[in-house]
Amino acid sequence: MYTLYFIVVMLAPVAMVIVGLMWKISPPPYQAKGLAYSTELTRKDPDAWTAAHRHCARLWMRTGIISGGASAFLMVLFRESYSSFWMWLIVGQMALFCVSVFMIDLLLKNTFEKDEKNNDL
Numbered sequence: 001m002y003t004l005y006f007i008v009v010m011l012a013p014v015a016m017v018i019v020g021l022m023w024k025i026s027p028p029p030y031q032a033k034g035l036a037y038s039t040e041l042t043r044k045d046p047d048a049w050t051a052a053h054r055h056c057a058r059l060w061m062r063t064g065i066i067s068g069g070a071s072a073f074l075m076v077l078f079r080e081s082y083s084s085f086w087m088w089l090i091v092g093q094m095a096l097f098c099v100s101v102f103m104i105d106l107l108l109k110n111t112f113e114k115d116e117k118n119n120d121l
Contacts, residue, residue, distance in 0.1 A: 001083075002079065002082055005075070005082055005083070005086045006072075006075050006082075008086070008090070009071050009072075009075055009086055009089050009090060009093075010068060010071065010072065012064075012067070012090065012093045012094065012097065013063075013064040013065070013067045013068030013071060013093060014064065014068060015064070016060040016061070016063055016064030016067075016097065017060070017061055017064035017065060017068070019035065019057075019060055020056070020057045020058070020059075020060035020061030020064060021057070021061065022035075022057075023053045023054075023056060023057035023060075024054075024057040024058070024061065027050065027053035027054065027057070028053065030046045030049050030050075031043055031049070036053070037049075037052045037053055037056050037104065039052070039105065039108075041105075041108050041109065041112060041113070042108065045112055047112070048108050048111075048112045051107075051108065051111065051112075052104055052108055055104055055107060056100075056104050059100050059103065059104065060100060063096050063097070063100055067092070067093050067096050071089045071092075071093065074089060075089070
């Protein structure tokens with residue numbers, strides 16, 4: 001049973017690293033459907049689309065490696081009592097994922113909305 005829980009705990013970090021690598025090697029084309037960082041701002045501006053995927057790829061690879069390493073370390077360290085905290089590891093990983101999305105969104109808003117305001121003047 002421990003192996004199943006270990007695999008479940010490692011799914012999110014591995015997915016973040018894989019998507020980060022995919023987007024680093026070949027970001028999705030502008031306004032692509034499916035697996036893409038698509039927000040109102042990124043759909044309006046191709047430069048914002050490119051920047052979002054570039055920054056997301058880098059951040060998700062780092063976050064996936066760090067959270068995966070920390071989760072694996074904690075699962076091995078507390079092997080005897082894994083059943084009491086494995087869900088908390090997943091909640092922490094999802095919190096990191098949400099924070100990373102908000103960070104990318106804030107970066108894009110600060111960068112591209114300022115440019116739009118300057119162009120309007």
